[in-house]
Amino acid sequence: MLLSVEDIKKSFRSAGSVVDILRGVSLTLDAGETLALTGESGSGKSTLLHLVGGLDAPDSGTIMLDGQDITTLDDAGRAALRRAQVGVVFQQFNLIPSLSVADNIAFQARIAGRYDPKQSAEMAARMGLAEQMRKYPEQLSGGQQQRVAIARTLAARPRLVLADEPTGNLDEATADDVLDLMVEMTKASGAALLMVTHSERLAARLDRRLHLRAGAVA
């Protein structure tokens, strides 16, 4: 088993009161498997994704990634985890505006120490970005930018790909293409994909689906 999430709880303080976002969520994910995380707005999907990716720490519970409990890691340990094992695709593309498309795609692979120019170029080509490599993010459309963000994640060959509404800014046809590619490449590299989505249609394309309601698995 690649990922095991056990009884995760998380709350936030908002306007003087405590809001429980996750109320004891558990899930598992194997290598090569894809899982859709669905639910209404405010159900805790993105928060769960952030906790699994080591972007935040839970109040209680355990998250085991490849046999390591990531909830015990400090800030530097979580940064190392994100660098080495996790790849995150955000809804907002989060590209580095001052770097070219080629440099953006290579960025994560470089800092993870797994940069392979040939593989990065291939990834770009498969994403339909071969002609855009010298351009800067501001010169691309939203769909193109999202494809750069996905290529950046996959070029680093992470063990776990986390995607938060990765196609939320794309039209339906482009969204289908991008998702197909992401699933294919994830499976081909033996990684796992955990994707947050509102779309029933997209969720249906993944291996499994987990629905959250008010911070708990429905």
Add this chain to the structure above:
Amino acid sequence: MTPTVLRALFSHWRRNKLQLFTLLAGLALATALWSGVQAINAEARASYDAAAATLGEGQFDQIVRADGEPIAQADYIALRRAGWLVSPVVEGRLNGQRLVGLDPLTAPGGLGPVTLEEGSDVSAFVTGAGQVFAQAATFAALGPTEATQVISPDVAPGTILTDIGVAQRLLGAEGQVQRLLVAPDQPLGQPSLDEITDGLVRQVAQGGSDVGRLTDSFHLNLTAFGFLSFAVGIFIVNGAIGLAFEQRRSVVRTMRALGVPLNWLILLMCFELLLFAVIAGAIGVALGYVIAASLLPDVAATLRGLYGADVGGTLQIRPAWWLSGMAIAVGGTALAAGAALWKLARMPLLAAAQPRAWALSGGKALFWQAGAAVGLLLMSVLLGVFASGIAAGFGLLASLLIGAALALPLILSAILSVARKLARGPVAQWFWADTRQQLPGLSLALMALLLAMSANVGVSTMVSSFRLTFVGFLDQVLNAELYVYTADEAETATFLQVAEPLANAILPLMSTDRSIASLPAELFSARDEQTYRDNWTFLQSVSQPWDVLARGEGVLINEQLFRRADLALGAMVEVAEGVTLPVIGIYGDYGNPIGQAIITEELFQTLYPEVQPTRFGVRIPAEEVQSLRTALKEAGLADANMIDQAGIKAFSLEVFDRTFTVTTALNILTLAVAGFAILMSLLTLAALRVPQLAPIWALGITRRQLGFYELCRAMLLAVLTAAVALPLGLALAWVLLSVINVEAFGWKLPMFVFPAEYLRLGLFALVAACIASAWPAIRLARTPPAHLLKVFSNER
């Protein structure tokens, strides 16, 4: 990982070249102004030290005659025979240059900065025609001498160093020495000075050169000015770094999300800034050198005129100055970037990026800013009322300036808010509201402009007041039309014989140095003459002070003595052994570093019969001055010993005009830096402005009109800032004249206002704002419609 992250960080600057230029230029300008002033100070201090090393000032005890006259060589020999390890010093003027003769075999400091290995030897130094050592410029002014001239760059400017015998011969002062240097180690059981000869006193070494202490205040003021300019530059750097870091918040978040540790990221950003600081620092120090080299001749002239301190007119490169320049660049960057780095370090990983946050200020931040401004302004009032000392003076200055700078955005916001409420018509309402919205983004640049303008108003008011007061003072003091110096009693008799029949009045000027109220001072005589009654004004006096003085029943003292000794009218001061008189008047004595007292001529002659007048003021109709000079020359008096009033006044005013050159240059540079701050702020804001202006354009305002409104906005803000700068500048001038000057120099200057000068300055500021805003305005007017349309596009 490190090269990849560094590459990503640097790519920001590659894509934002204007921002990089702002950062580097702001830092370089700040460093240049600071290090330029420091270079001038370092050069001046090095000159004082060289002078001190040459003359033994401050390092060794000295023996001089109590009456200030030269010491007979026989007295020197008597002291040596009695076991005193003393060394003679001869000093005088030769063609306007200071000639110092030392005895290389007995001088405790050797020959000061000169070593005889440098192209000479002792025998050549003391025998034959001898050798004289000086800088090339000094020799050029001196002209040819019978002694061999050896160029020595380490000798103080304007000073010629030679053997005592050579000096006596060149000065025509055989058998006389001015003072004796006392070696630090003296044999035990030597007889006291009184037992050997009369009239000699020992002056204890004071651990530093007198001239160094005298000019400290001048350099302190220059340093304060340099620091103010530096602060203006740091405002620019702070703005550039603040904007850059805000723009990179999302990048920092992305890099952290991708696994770059926060600490490492902050460290790399510090390295990035350090690199910029070193590059900008090096440019700044080089620029500072250029500024200092161009200003130094005027500073040297000012110091020579005000204090008689000789400073070389050329600049040398000193490692300490380079290092301090680089250190201030790095320190300034750290200061400017500290808050931005701190915010970044505390930013949660999942915080949303806010690209407009830099340009907007929250209500909480404004509350703290208002609190700090009120607190600092209150502190300045408290310091002004209750504190004393030069440190408190500068504390008052700092709290006043920073407090006012912090208050500026709030004041402008209030004014714009009122204007918005009074505006009629949609465009006018939008203009005022939009101007108010731009304030946070422009506030740093406007604060820099405020500081620059108030410094301009303050310093020019101080210098102009000083000039006006000094000119009036010269008219008061230099009331005689001709001043004549005589060499001896015979020449005095000749002078009186020729001058008395032609002159309306002759005013002999006698003086002696003595301690008054435990402070070193000069005691002068004054003849009971109508001239004094007509021209002198007092800061404080009893009724009819000249009548009281003429009766020998009182003493007049200068302001320096009055303040330093904490005297008051009626206070008793000792004017001679066992003779005390009440203070009957206090007069302004601008530019004089030490205390002075005046008693009537009859009393002076009774108390100091050994002092004979050798200086005389001659009252004579102006048109007859030349004929008197001719008559005196024909009678054998040297023309060089006659100075007419116009000559002295011209010299004094020249000193002030040179001072003006220095302060005007620094003023213009500071204002230029502030103008640059406005330009850079407007240019960096321009990109953020497009989403705000595009809807207005879409509603029917042309791009040209938008550009015009941008220009008007910048000029309006400059005018409002100038309106705040004027009272602040006058307050600054008041602090400089009434607090700092009193603490530093011992006298208070009356303050005058110069409305025409302020109007000119306001126009300069307006021109600077106009030039600074013209480029962004033109750019806006020429923005392609496609660029504005992007704002409405959902594609991106």
